[in-house]
Amino acid sequence: MTECRLCRGESMTEILNFESHPIAHHLMPDISKKEPSYPFSLFFCNSCGLIQIAQPIPAEIFYSNYHFFTSWKDQPQIPIIINEMESMLDSPRQKKILDVGCNDGVFLDALKKHGYDSILGIEPSRDVYNECVKKGLPCINEFFTKNSALNIVSEHGRFDVVAIRHVLEHIQDLGDFMEAISLVLAPNGVVIIEVPDFYYNLKSLDYTAWEEHVNYFTSETLSHLLSLSGIHTVKSESVLFSGSVMIFFGSKCSGLPEISPSSYMDKLAPLAMGYGAFWPKFRDRVSSHIAGLKGEGKNIAAYGAGARLSSFINFFGIGRYLSFVADDQVEKQGKFMPGSLLPIVPSDELEKSRINVCLLGVNSENEGKVMSRHKNFIQNGGVFYSVLPPSVMLLPVWAKAIGEYGGGEIQHPPSQPPNCRSPP
Numbered sequence: 001m002t003e004c005r006l007c008r009g010e011s012m013t014e015i016l017n018f019e020s021h022p023i024a025h026h027l028m029p030d031i032s033k034k035e036p037s038y039p040f041s042l043f044f045c046n047s048c049g050l051i052q053i054a055q056p057i058p059a060e061i062f063y064s065n066y067h068f069f070t071s072w073k074d075q076p077q078i079p080i081i082i083n084e085m086e087s088m089l090d091s092p093r094q095k096k097i098l099d100v101g102c103n104d105g106v107f108l109d110a111l112k113k114h115g116y117d118s119i120l121g122i123e124p125s126r127d128v129y130n131e132c133v134k135k136g137l138p139c140i141n142e143f144f145t146k147n148s149a150l151n152i153v154s155e156h157g158r159f160d161v162v163a164i165r166h167v168l169e170h171i172q173d174l175g176d177f178m179e180a181i182s183l184v185l186a187p188n189g190v191v192i193i194e195v196p197d198f199y200y201n202l203k204s205l206d207y208t209a210w211e212e213h214v215n216y217f218t219s220e221t222l223s224h225l226l227s228l229s230g231i232h233t234v235k236s237e238s239v240l241f242s243g244s245v246m247i248f249f250g251s252k253c254s255g256l257p258e259i260s261p262s263s264y265m266d267k268l269a270p271l272a273m274g275y276g277a278f279w280p281k282f283r284d285r286v287s288s289h290i291a292g293l294k295g296e297g298k299n300i301a302a303y304g305a306g307a308r309l310s311s312f313i314n315f316f317g318i319g320r321y322l323s324f325v326a327d328d329q330v331e332k333q334g335k336f337m338p339g340s341l342l343p344i345v346p347s348d349e350l351e352k353s354r355i356n357v358c359l360l361g362v363n364s365e366n367e368g369k370v371m372s373r374h375k376n377f378i379q380n381g382g383v384f385y386s387v388l389p390p391s392v393m394l395l396p397v398w399a400k401a402i403g404e405y406g407g408g409e410i411q412h413p414p415s416q417p418p419n420c421r422s423p424p
């Protein structure tokens, strides 16, 4: 029996089954070895509404060595986060801050540059941890669990601020993780949580789920989870960063009512079910459109060898219509995409190989850079279409499908009045 990771409820409905695929970001150094495949499906909890991978791949397979450095991507939201955090604190620079899942230390480094001295990171992946330490940032190389939280508290005391950025969606044992947060957080401490907002996937037919992301939160399910841990949402922001992300600023205080799933389930459930039910039709429509372009004699390639493009190619089964995947990150060149085994090549190949249509698999915020780098490709008749919402350059078949799909609206729960004081 499968139980919900958030509420332990046993009534779960499978809304999407993508069948079996290799891990989306495990690029292949050569194609002689067979890649292991894993079944991939998403479930909806009928009690609390959390969309989740019910039987995830063990975390050790992903995180022993990560090869994914957050410093590879610009993070324009960091100054916004620091600004908002400071507005919630008295004498902010004297506060102790813990960055959970700090990766190679981008956020810690920004804090240090803003004059914060009492900072600490915890990061399970060895390679990114090493990078963090090389920058002179204090960091512990461990998974964040109740046990490690107890050790941190005995050595460093509790923290006034705990940042959890792009971590919660990866956590397989949510109960243990939230208990660990409660242990390290000082009374009235501030919590900063940044996670992808799955509401936008539900609305924009974005099916690029990623096996590393075992939890797919909307603001409703995230507020519910936080309220169970006594964390009250003070404010939230939405930003574009690899799709839409929500940044929650919460404060821990006792005596707040829990946010009940009954306040949102009647809207969230049909939206999630409709999204799942639309998938087979949408997959067929997009793959036939791409097959049609190939049938007209067009040379097609894709751009951006990341996990989202990898999932897109495999889930839609379109690898056979593509010549290659272009990517200008030298670490990726010469390798092969998992599943489709498409070669990863430098992007000047778009012109050299006379590509007519290039499917853009980069995040919307980076599309402009790619387009300006490839003005000649465009001037010579080459066309870019995005395959990752919320781009405004999506394949025309996408916009048509969204019009027909309609989705649905959910009502965001009213935020509770902020009656918690900031840490003294």
Ligand SMILES: [Zn+2]
Binding pocket: 004, 005, 006, 007, 008, 009, 045, 046, 047, 048, 049, 050
């Ligand atoms: Zn649940």
